[in-house]
Amino acid sequence: MTDIRSHHISPGFDAELEHLTGHFQRLGGMVAQQLQDSLRALVTTDRAQAENVCARDQEINERDVAIDRLCMSILARRQPAANDLRLVTSVGHATFDLERIGDEAAKIARICVEMFDAGISPPVVDQIQAAGEMVLDMLRDVLDAFARLDSVAAYEVARRDALLDVSCEEIIEATLQELIAREQNLAGSLRMLWIPRALERIGDHSCNLAEHVVFVAKGEYVRHMSLRRMAKRVQS
Amino acid sequence: MTTVERDNELSSTVGKPLLDGADDVKFSVRKLAVHYAELQAVHDVNLDIGQRQVTALIGPSGCGKSTFLRCLNRMNDIIASCVVQGEVHLDQKDIYAPQVDVVALRARVGMVFQKPNPFPKSIYDNIAYGPRLHGQADSPSALDELVETSLRRAGLWAEVKDLLHRPATSLSGGQQQRLCIARTIAIQPEVILMDEPCSALDPIATARIEALIGELKCDYTIVIVTHSMQQASRVSDRTAYFHLGRLLEVNATDKIFMAPEHPGTEDYITGRIG
Ligand SMILES: Nc1ncnc2c1ncn2[C@@H]1O[C@H](COP(=O)(O)OP(=O)(O)OP(=O)(O)O)[C@@H](O)[C@H]1O
Ligand SMILES: [Mg+2]
Numbered sequence: 001m002t003d004i005r006s007h008h009i010s011p012g013f014d015a016e017l018e019h020l021t022g023h024f025q026r027l028g029g030m031v032a033q034q035l036q037d038s039l040r041a042l043v044t045t046d047r048a049q050a051e052n053v054c055a056r057d058q059e060i061n062e063r064d065v066a067i068d069r070l071c072m073s074i075l076a077r078r079q080p081a082a083n084d085l086r087l088v089t090s091v092g093h094a095t096f097d098l099e100r101i102g103d104e105a106a107k108i109a110r111i112c113v114e115m116f117d118a119g120i121s122p123p124v125v126d127q128i129q130a131a132g133e134m135v136l137d138m139l140r141d142v143l144d145a146f147a148r149l150d151s152v153a154a155y156e157v158a159r160r161d162a163l164l165d166v167s168c169e170e171i172i173e174a175t176l177q178e179l180i181a182r183e184q185n186l187a188g189s190l191r192m193l194w195i196p197r198a199l200e201r202i203g204d205h206s207c208n209l210a211e212h213v214v215f216v217a218k219g220e221y222v223r224h225m226s227l228r229r230m231a232k233r234v235q236s
Numbered sequence: 237m238t239t240v241e242r243d244n245e246l247s248s249t250v251g252k253p254l255l256d257g258a259d260d261v262k263f264s265v266r267k268l269a270v271h272y273a274e275l276q277a278v279h280d281v282n283l284d285i286g287q288r289q290v291t292a293l294i295g296p297s298g299c300g301k302s303t304f305l306r307c308l309n310r311m312n313d314i315i316a317s318c319v320v321q322g323e324v325h326l327d328q329k330d331i332y333a334p335q336v337d338v339v340a341l342r343a344r345v346g347m348v349f350q351k352p353n354p355f356p357k358s359i360y361d362n363i364a365y366g367p368r369l370h371g372q373a374d375s376p377s378a379l380d381e382l383v384e385t386s387l388r389r390a391g392l393w394a395e396v397k398d399l400l401h402r403p404a405t406s407l408s409g410g411q412q413q414r415l416c417i418a419r420t421i422a423i424q425p426e427v428i429l430m431d432e433p434c435s436a437l438d439p440i441a442t443a444r445i446e447a448l449i450g451e452l453k454c455d456y457t458i459v460i461v462t463h464s465m466q467q468a469s470r471v472s473d474r475t476a477y478f479h480l481g482r483l484l485e486v487n488a489t490d491k492i493f494m495a496p497e498h499p500g501t502e503d504y505i506t507g508r509i510g
Binding site: 006007008009010013079080081082083084085086218219220 | 465466469492493494495496501502503505506507508509
């Protein structure tokens with residue numbers, strides 16, 4: 001993540017930043033895998049895979065703490081400034097978002113296990129799969145933007161969130177319609193509604209990640225900003 | 237040329253070298269160039285220094301920070317090879333005008349050096365020297381009082397109040413530096429220039445002096461040269477980055493340390509090979 005810039009006079013500092021960003025990218029990869037696996041478990045009604053996703057969430061939590069420690073240590077020992085300061089603090093914030101995405105993926109997997117055990121076949125799976133791919137692309141692209149500190153690419157990810165939100169609302173609507181039509185085990189099936197909500201939340205966290213990219217790359221706070229204003233900051 | 241016209245054609249410094257209406261300008265420096273014989277040490281510097289603010293000057297060794305600082309109280313006059321061109325105005329008056337009394341100027345613009353340089357006299361006489369010279373205390377008791385308040389303000393009184401007639405050189409380095417600050421304050425200057433005042437001090441003495449800078453800026457304008465990025469970020473309101481005799485960037489200290497505008501500033505403060 002830092003290799004596009006010139007090197008520090010202290011090679012040890014370069015190594016520490018690379019260590020940190022390497023950990024961050026690996027966590028990003030793991031979280032994306034968790035999301036992909038939870039969606040595949042849903043589509044293929046694979047209970048074992050869903051259980052695996054739930055089990056692996058613990059490892060993500062541990063890595064989250066490890067990255068936090070690294071950030072603290074660099075802040076305390078190196079007193080980074082300017083783009084280094086922005087990188088270290090933003091990796092800390094972004095790790096929080098990744099950890100939450102991991103939680104949402106585990107939540108999807110848990111709901112799958114419950115559905116499968118109750119013998120409920122999940123409704124509107126095709127639509128969920130499509131929205132899932134959309135959000136998975138957002139997540140992968142924003143991780144890539146983070147690696148290259150590319151704020152234009154980050155902005156493009158944030159722009160796609162509105163589309164995802166529409167899809168998730170449509171899934172909720174379609175799920176309700178289908179459950180009403182089925183007239184069976186309504187209470188158990190309602191849990192399904194949490195899946196589009198989880199996808200929506202993952203989209204929101206991906207937008208947060210995009211905002212961190214812009215902050216590291218440009219030094220501009222674009223949090224809680226409209227897309228139009230964000231676009232202006234990105235292009236400046 | 238009007239001020240506006242002149243300011244518009246100012247050189248390549250990025251950020252905000254000039255102050256707008258919100259801050260009172262203590263010094264305004266325009267087109268400053270300094271030579272030591274053939275060597276040009278400062279090139280075309282334009283900078284306002286705000287009243288009752290701390291302005292930090294940072295930059296690599298040899299970039300002209302001390303030379304610039306010495307222009308503000310004409311300390312460069314004593315260097316034979318040194319030629320200063322351009323304008324330096326203090327409260328809108330040219331300090332290089334022929335009628336200016338340099339001794340009086342240096343009483344208004346005091347200086348604290350990198351190495352504590354107490355006179356080989358008692359602690360008391362170190363402080364009393366300036367006020368006596370400038371006729372600022374009209375009775376022995378007034379002088380006693382001035383010595384005490386100056387030492388108190390410099391945070392040294394408690395440590396030396398029973399040793400006032402010991403030689404100043406018997407103090408520790410950090411105490412001597414605070415003595416030099418007390419000596420500077422005793423003359424009741426308007427501006428205090430500090431050239432790496434903490435470079436020979438331990439973290440506690442450094443923290444004391446930084447705390448003192450924080451208090452002094454309520455009454456004084458302070459310009460400090462420092463090699464410690466952390467010190468600049470802790471004590472200053474504005475930071476000016478010099479590089480090879482040029483002023484590359486001036487901005488609010490927060491801005492400089494979080495998101496500087498000039499890549500050269502960023503390389504320097506993050507410790508990169510520029
Ligand atoms: N008295 C002098 N006579 C001749 N040249 C000088 C004199 N003082 C400084 N210089 C030269 O002027 C340039 C700027 O020096 P200056 O002392 O202002 O730098 P500085 O930024 O304060 O460096 P440092 O951080 O090392 O104190 C240097 O090239 C230096 O060699
Ligand atoms: Mg110097």
